[in-house]
Amino acid sequence: MKRRTFLGGAMAVAVVGQGSRALAQQPPIKIGMSMPQTGGLAGGGKASLLGIEIWRDDINAKGGLLGRKVELVVYDDKSSASETPAIYAKLVDVDKVDLLFAPYATVPTAPIMPFVKQRGLLLMGNFSFQVNSKVGHDMWFNNAPWGPADSWAASFLDLAQKAGGKSMALLTADQEFAQNLALTARDVAKKRNIPVVFDQSYPPNTVEFASIIRALKAAKPDIVYVASYPPDSAGILRAVNEIGIGDDVKIFGGGMVGLQFAAVMSNLGSLLNGVVNYNTWLPEPSMYFDGTKDFFEKYTKRAVEAKVDPLGYYLAPFGYAMGQMIDAAVNSTKSLDQKGIAKYLRENEHKTIVGPIAFSADGERKETATLQAQFRGVKDKDIEQFRSSGKQVILFPDKLKTGNLISPFEAARK
Amino acid sequence: MDLLLGAVVLGVLLGCFYAAVSVGLSVSFGLLDVPHVAHPAFLVLASYGVYQLNESYDIDPLLAGLAITPLFFLFGLLAYRVYYETFERRGSDAGVRGIAFFFGIAFIIEVLIIMQFGVDQRSVSATYIGKSWRFGEFRIPIRQLVAFAVALGLTVLLAVYLSKTFMGRAIRAVAQDEEALRLMGANPVRIKQFAFGIATAVLGIAGALLIIVAPVEPTLDRAYIGRTFCVVVMAGLGSISGTLIAAIILGVAESIVLTMFGASWAPAISFAMLLGVLAVRPQGLLGR
Numbered sequence: 065m066k067r068r069t070f071l072g073g074a075m076a077v078a079v080v081g082q083g084s085r086a087l088a089q090q091p092p093i094k095i096g097m098s099m100p101q102t103g104g105l106a107g108g109g110k111a112s113l114l115g116i117e118i119w120r121d122d123i124n125a126k127g128g129l130l131g132r133k134v135e136l137v138v139y140d141d142k143s144s145a146s147e148t149p150a151i152y153a154k155l156v157d158v159d160k161v162d163l164l165f166a167p168y169a170t171v172p173t174a175p176i177m178p179f180v181k182q183r184g185l186l187l188m189g190n191f192s193f194q195v196n197s198k199v200g201h202d203m204w205f206n207n208a209p210w211g212p213a214d215s216w217a218a219s220f221l222d223l224a225q226k227a228g229g230k231s232m233a234l235l236t237a238d239q240e241f242a243q244n245l246a247l248t249a250r251d252v253a254k255k256r257n258i259p260v261v262f263d264q265s266y267p268p269n270t271v272e273f274a275s276i277i278r279a280l281k282a283a284k285p286d287i288v289y290v291a292s293y294p295p296d297s298a299g300i301l302r303a304v305n306e307i308g309i310g311d312d313v314k315i316f317g318g319g320m321v322g323l324q325f326a327a328v329m330s331n332l333g334s335l336l337n338g339v340v341n342y343n344t345w346l347p348e349p350s351m352y353f354d355g356t357k358d359f360f361e362k363y364t365k366r367a368v369e370a371k372v373d374p375l376g377y378y379l380a381p382f383g384y385a386m387g388q389m390i391d392a393a394v395n396s397t398k399s400l401d402q403k404g405i406a407k408y409l410r411e412n413e414h415k416t417i418v419g420p421i422a423f424s425a426d427g428e429r430k431e432t433a434t435l436q437a438q439f440r441g442v443k444d445k446d447i448e449q450f451r452s453s454g455k456q457v458i459l460f461p462d463k464l465k466t467g468n469l470i471s472p473f474e475a476a477r478k
Numbered sequence: 479m480d481l482l483l484g485a486v487v488l489g490v491l492l493g494c495f496y497a498a499v500s501v502g503l504s505v506s507f508g509l510l511d512v513p514h515v516a517h518p519a520f521l522v523l524a525s526y527g528v529y530q531l532n533e534s535y536d537i538d539p540l541l542a543g544l545a546i547t548p549l550f551f552l553f554g555l556l557a558y559r560v561y562y563e564t565f566e567r568r569g570s571d572a573g574v575r576g577i578a579f580f581f582g583i584a585f586i587i588e589v590l591i592i593m594q595f596g597v598d599q600r601s602v603s604a605t606y607i608g609k610s611w612r613f614g615e616f617r618i619p620i621r622q623l624v625a626f627a628v629a630l631g632l633t634v635l636l637a638v639y640l641s642k643t644f645m646g647r648a649i650r651a652v653a654q655d656e657e658a659l660r661l662m663g664a665n666p667v668r669i670k671q672f673a674f675g676i677a678t679a680v681l682g683i684a685g686a687l688l689i690i691v692a693p694v695e696p697t698l699d700r701a702y703i704g705r706t707f708c709v710v711v712m713a714g715l716g717s718i719s720g721t722l723i724a725a726i727i728l729g730v731a732e733s734i735v736l737t738m739f740g741a742s743w744a745p746a747i748s749f750a751m752l753l754g755v756l757a758v759r760p761q762g763l764l765g766r
Contacts, residue, residue, distance in 0.1 A: 102588075103697055106597035238742060266741035269701035271495075271692060274488050274619055275736040282481055294599060298693050306610035306619040327598030331693055335608065371596040445603065 096161030103143025115383025204427035211432025233262035233285035294322030324378035333444030338476030493729025498629030508716035518699035519584035524685020543686025554678025714765020
């Protein structure tokens with residue numbers, strides 16, 4: 065070896081050594097959050113956390129944020145709204161985290177909104193709905209693709225009206241997310257002169273839906289909008305299959321949480337056919353952006369070991385996207401100043417693995433990217449079928465669309 | 479009118495299912511006076527056992543329920559022995575501390591299920607799930623009919639066992655006067671342990687019905703604590719036939735409310751009925 069080569073190599077090793085020592089010596093950047101790991105929301109919470117953890121590992125492999133390692137401080141909120149205020153106070157005052165991610169879902173997020181506003185803290189929202197509408201915190205950014213509040217119901221009713229739907233039935237779970245969704249659905253229906261002929265909220269823990277579906281069927285609606293939570297969505301679809309819903313129904317679904325999770329989809333199998341439901345990411349050709357494929361390769365490997373949703377379409381890539389946005393904001397502002405990060409997030413469009421994201425003043429997405437997709441040709445007991453395109457055809461939004469609605473509902477189920 | 483009639487029919491089916499998931503508690507809490515708040519957790523555990531057998535070996539859920547029944551009998555024997563040695567033997571505040579004990583067991587079961595199966599919903603497949611029988615315009619889910627028939631059979635079987643067999647009568651006797659039984663030379667602890675084993679064994683079948691009627695998830699036990707205790711107290715403590723009647727009344731009331739008056743009121747029904755019954759007849763419908 066030449067002396068110059070040797071010296072160069074030795075210097076390089078020394079510099080890298082110094083660098084990694086510097087990375088190791090600096091305290092990590094702590095990102096705090098609560099995440100449902102037990103209780104009704106745990107399925108989503110675990111998948112979401114895995115998405116965030118994959119981002120953490122990726123960013124640390126690249127040298128961290130501002131040359132500092134990223135560390136996640138995570139507590140289980142047990143899917144309970146009563147747990148989160150104390151957890152977030154602890155994260156801020158005891159753990160002294162640098163940044164906050166919100167827990168998964170509306171119910172655990174809603175009670176921490178006044179706290180983060182009062183303390184002037186940035187909060188990266190994680191799939192909640194309308195939690196900032198009354199609080200008005202200007203450092204809130206929701207990673208969910210909902211967009212303007214009424215766009216969710218409006219997109220579903222657009223499809224319904226084009227299929228000839230004229231009257232609506234509304235079946236809603238008695239909890240905050242579903243009730244907020246129902247509220248906007250009623251507003252949109254009123255603006256469009258669509259009479260609501262059946263409007264029922266059912267309590268959590270309802271065991272059997274046959275009686276409710278019989279009552280709904282008797283009202284003879286031609287649009288059925290359902291805002292339900294995972295345990296109920298399966299019960300409702302089973303009852304629809306057994307009791308029938310009537311030949312008048314042009315479109316069924318809209319806001320059923322659970323039909324995005326692999327275990328529920330696999331359990332329900334062919335019962336899903338014909339249902340038009342919201343979604344966030346699907347393996348359709350229009351949904352791949354820079355890094356999407358790479359992310360899902362990593363997720364699929366880790367999901368088995370972590371015993372979480374093997375598909376992970378609904379939440380996991382958005383957890384990763386939260387990290388990507390923080391990465392872009394911190395690196396651009398070159399600081400952890402929360403006001404600076406918030407300003408950057410508000411004023412720029414961000415490239416993520418779930419597509420470009422831009423925020424409006426209320427911290428929700430400027431444009432809706434909530435998908436309305438119809439289940440087609442689904443067989444029983446086969447999770448792998450959902451990895452290929454065509455099983456959930458995207459009907460909305462137009463720029464991501466991969467097919468047209470099949471209507472009426474009974475015809476679409478065959 | 480058709481709507482009302484349909485609601486009553488579906489309510490009777492639902493009520494029989496409620497009876498099946500409550501009848502074990504009627505023995506453990508009603509007859510033995512054990513504050514068994516982990517009863518619904520045992521029930522969910524049984525459902526996961528049925529799920530495992532159905533998933534791995536494609537065994538019919540009801541047969542799977544039968545297969546795990548002996549294991550649950552042994553589990554019941556063990557659970558009571560631990561409860562007895564730790565709490566009941568020690569004195570008068572056993573009831574209060576026993577509640578904490580069974581809450582602890584329920585929590586441990588929940589965590590073990592999460593560790594083993596994850597938090598996602600699980601369900602079973604069988605030819606009678608997802609189909610219905612049609613009577614003109616009216617359709618009845620077959621899984622509900624299966625649950626109805628099995629629940630009815632289970633409840634009748636248990637009632638006959640407790641009233642006609644030697645051991646069944648001994649269990650009733652220990653519930654009435656433990657001390658008298660001891661003076662007659664019998665071992666009331668062993669009888670109670672056996673009875674608790676029976677009450678837990680019944681959950682093998684009840685757990686199968688639970689997962690036949692709807693998918694299960696690890697925390698589902700919380701949804702059934704109120705309902706099962708309501709049925710048992712409303713029935714009259716320890717009355718098996720009362721359990722069936724109270725459960726049917728509850729099922730019909732819930733179904734009518736869900737169909738005719740709005741679903742939001744349904745959960746209030748069980749507790750309103752419980753309060754009503756206790757106000758008029760404190761000992762329950764068929765209590766002595």
